[in-house]
Amino acid sequence: MGMGVDVIKKISQTINRAKSFDFWAWLDERAKLSELPLVGTPDYMFRLGYWTGGMTAAAFFWQVISGLLLLMYYEPSNAYSSTEYIINKVAFGKILLASHLYGAYAMILLMFIHLFRNYFVGAYKRPRELQWVLGVIMGAVVLGTAFFGYSLVGDTLSVDGVDVAKGLLQGAPLGSVLVSIFFGPGGEVAQFTRVLAWHITLAALVVLLFMLHLGLAEQNGIMPNPKLFNYKAPAVLDRKEAPKWWPNNFLYTVAIIFWVWGFILIIPSVLLMLPQGSIPILLSPLPGPPPTSAAAAKIPPYPLWFFLNIYKIVDFQFPIFQGGSGPFIAVTVGGIIPLLYLLLLPFLDRSDKLHPLDRKVHTVVMVWLMTVWLIIYAVWGALTPGLPIPPINVAEVTLIPTAIILAGMAFVYTTWKGPKPSSMRQPTLREIVVKRAYATLVLIVLVAVEVTIIAAVWKILPDGSFEPMIGVLVGAGLVVFGEIIALYRYVAYPPKPRVK
Numbered sequence: 001m002g003m004g005v006d007v008i009k010k011i012s013q014t015i016n017r018a019k020s021f022d023f024w025a026w027l028d029e030r031a032k033l034s035e036l037p038l039v040g041t042p043d044y045m046f047r048l049g050y051w052t053g054g055m056t057a058a059a060f061f062w063q064v065i066s067g068l069l070l071l072m073y074y075e076p077s078n079a080y081s082s083t084e085y086i087i088n089k090v091a092f093g094k095i096l097l098a099s100h101l102y103g104a105y106a107m108i109l110l111m112f113i114h115l116f117r118n119y120f121v122g123a124y125k126r127p128r129e130l131q132w133v134l135g136v137i138m139g140a141v142v143l144g145t146a147f148f149g150y151s152l153v154g155d156t157l158s159v160d161g162v163d164v165a166k167g168l169l170q171g172a173p174l175g176s177v178l179v180s181i182f183f184g185p186g187g188e189v190a191q192f193t194r195v196l197a198w199h200i201t202l203a204a205l206v207v208l209l210f211m212l213h214l215g216l217a218e219q220n221g222i223m224p225n226p227k228l229f230n231y232k233a234p235a236v237l238d239r240k241e242a243p244k245w246w247p248n249n250f251l252y253t254v255a256i257i258f259w260v261w262g263f264i265l266i267i268p269s270v271l272l273m274l275p276q277g278s279i280p281i282l283l284s285p286l287p288g289p290p291p292t293s294a295a296a297a298k299i300p301p302y303p304l305w306f307f308l309n310i311y312k313i314v315d316f317q318f319p320i321f322q323g324g325s326g327p328f329i330a331v332t333v334g335g336i337i338p339l340l341y342l343l344l345l346p347f348l349d350r351s352d353k354l355h356p357l358d359r360k361v362h363t364v365v366m367v368w369l370m371t372v373w374l375i376i377y378a379v380w381g382a383l384t385p386g387l388p389i390p391p392i393n394v395a396e397v398t399l400i401p402t403a404i405i406l407a408g409m410a411f412v413y414t415t416w417k418g419p420k421p422s423s424m425r426q427p428t429l430r431e432i433v434v435k436r437a438y439a440t441l442v443l444i445v446l447v448a449v450e451v452t453i454i455a456a457v458w459k460i461l462p463d464g465s466f467e468p469m470i471g472v473l474v475g476a477g478l479v480v481f482g483e484i485i486a487l488y489r490y491v492a493y494p495p496k497p498r499v500k
């Protein structure tokens with residue numbers, strides 16, 4: 001009888017120890033994670049608007065992983081055939097290739113969102129000037145990496161893109177030398193080998209720049225809400241008063257990674273299930289026809305969508321853009337000058353003002369770059385690929401939205417009464433309790449959904465004909481898992497309640 005009581009006590013003690021076991025504290029004690037020089041963020045910053053850089057980095061991580069897998073099968077000596085082999089013969093190669101393409105799209109789109117968001121909150125001002133400059137340089141390198149990456153496919157779009165790039169370089173000083181450096185001494189094999197080398201080299205450079213950018217970002221911390229600093233720079237949180245990075249920030253970072261990866265899988269997988277030919281070639285998740293096919297002759301020489309705006313500027317029939325060096329001058333005006341402006345912005349705007357309406361000249365320029373230069377010119381390039389545009393039409397398309405921007409900014413500025421300092425509202429204890437209860441309920445439901453998704457994937461996994469559907473399910477599983485982690489973070493580490 002006494003032995004039975006002892007066994008029950010031991011079982012009870014084991015259960016109590018298991019209940020009180022803190023996995024994150026155990027891991028922290030052994031890995032010393034809380035000692036990393038990483039800055040925690042206040043509770044109000046756990047919103048996606050403050051994590052656009054993290055989302056961009058998550059897309060880049062996907063690119064590295066999927067790119068290394070693709071590299072195992074790619075052959076520069078037979079570019080298009082090896083691409084077709086990946087699609088048709090490699091297990092889940094179609095999803096892998098499509099998600100690598102859309103991972104690049106996601107990264108570049110998020111990069112632009114991150115850029116403009118950081119401008120409007122003044123994240124290029126003291127002490128983040130060097131951080132901004134590194135970010136702009138990294139963005140330019142990312143675009144170059146994307147260009148060389150897509151040029152590896154060997155379809156008509158990639159070949160046309162390389163031909164256009166060669167033509168532009170020929171108009172530059174030492175153009176023939178530059179063409180040889182970037183695309184090899186001649187011949188198809190030499191060209192694809194050189195392009196692959198540049199793609200890998202620039203990707204490695206992105207990694208280096210990312211580490212430097214991340215190091216500065218951690219030193220300066222995420223840009224806080226400018227209103228807390230009366231819209232005056234420097235806006236830097238006190239590191240001594242900042243919350244611990246581990247495990248709150250770690251969990252939210254992991255959640256963001258899974259969210260981004262999930263959508264990178266879902267979107268191209270859905271597109272793969274649509275009827276062939278129903279997707280515009282600029283958005284197709286699969287390569288176009290080979291350049292020697294009859295179908296290739298019907299496709300205009302499109303660049304990738306994030307080069308459409310500069311591609312359209314080359315079509316402007318200004319006298320300075322004509323002649324052998326004209327296209328290179330157009331690219332310089334349309335691409336290099338905006339890049340230089342962004343690089344020099346922290347030094348052109350040396351004021352301590354953070355509100356965008358207190359920086360009205362630069363705000364007008366940034367709004368113009370975002371709407372006219374980036375969006376309108378890109379749409380124009382997609383609708384009229386390669387079509388020469390007379391100066392009068394350039395003036396119409398450019399000056400009308402420019403006038404609207406200037407008039408809109410003037411109206412807003414005349415009615416604006418200046419920034420009002422305020423503090424971030426903290427939730428009450430009651431609000432936190434209610435939200436935790438709701439989060440717990442949703443968490444339980446999502447765990448059941450996640451189990452269902454895993455079961456569905458396991459069921460259809462052996463059938464290769466369901467590859468796009470598997471991509472959708474796996475992507476949905478990643479998104480749901482990210483949400484589970486985010487909800488767990490809120491339940492386990494809720495925000496501090498407002499003190500009365």
